Amino acid sequence: MVMTGEDRVAHTEASDFNLASYLEEKKQLVETALDESLPITRPEKIYEAMRYSLLAGGKRLRPILCLTTCELMGGTLEMSLPTACALEMIHTMSLIHDDLPAMDNDDYRRGKLTNHKVYGQDIAILAGDALLSYAFEYVARRTRNVDLANLLDVIARLGRTVGAAGLVGGQVLDLESEGKSDVTVETLKFIHIHKTGALLETSVVSGAILAGAKPEDIERLSRYAQNIGLAFQIVDDILDITASTKELGKTAGKDQKAQKATYPSLWGLEESRKQAQALIDDAIAQLKPYNRGAEPLKAIAQFIVARKN
Structure with a gap:
């Protein structure tokens, strides 16, 4: 099912959900938890490097999605907050390593100097490694009131996601x-x-999963997530061409300079935009059984395709 333009307008008009307020509320919750999750201890330099990137801002979209689906499935913020923090730790690790000269070689991330530009490549690599390992420790030690089998499922999924079958691959x-x-x-x-x-x-x-969702709910939410994930990357490729370095918070035009294959290079900008919107429409269609309870997820999907950075 793909929503028409009229469907999208009707959906927007029918909803009084305030996405900006919702994202800000959840972001502040995540920011506080992340700050408290990683105190500085000896050796201070590595913890300072870890915190430099972990607390550098950003949309916090991944932890917010975790919190949102847990609540949608009847769980609590307390149940999902440790995993939400771990997801941001893993994401931050990927950004630190992605910015290294041996990878995408970038000097700026989220409007600040990249980790290796501040602490050197050696400490940046170690900071990423430390964040990755700490993410698993944090989930295992801090999660409360969750069925053990569900917690183990989440930990296994985190491992697969970041490994050769996922991000690394x-x-x-x-x-x-x-x-x-x-x-x-x-x-x-x-x-x-x-x-x-x-x-x-x-x-x-x-x-x-943390909230004990049924298999059919997991399947719908997986389809939703796959669609928004691919749309997110298509929009990233578009913004690399159309946005400025100041807007992006990282170097613009790097994909073309590195001769990377991107969706605009294969489809052109206009077709890329159409494909991204089609993915978002299908993602929103997966949420139909949840009615108004899914308003945050619907709004986040539309935000992904409309974002400017």
């Missing part, structure tokens, strides 16, 4: 595809389902 194929003119849409989709989409999907699904 997507990054490897992305690096191998640089400068090649024969990259297909199927290969590009594979890269981004793993490099970007996997963590977004786990963010959505993990919150639901």
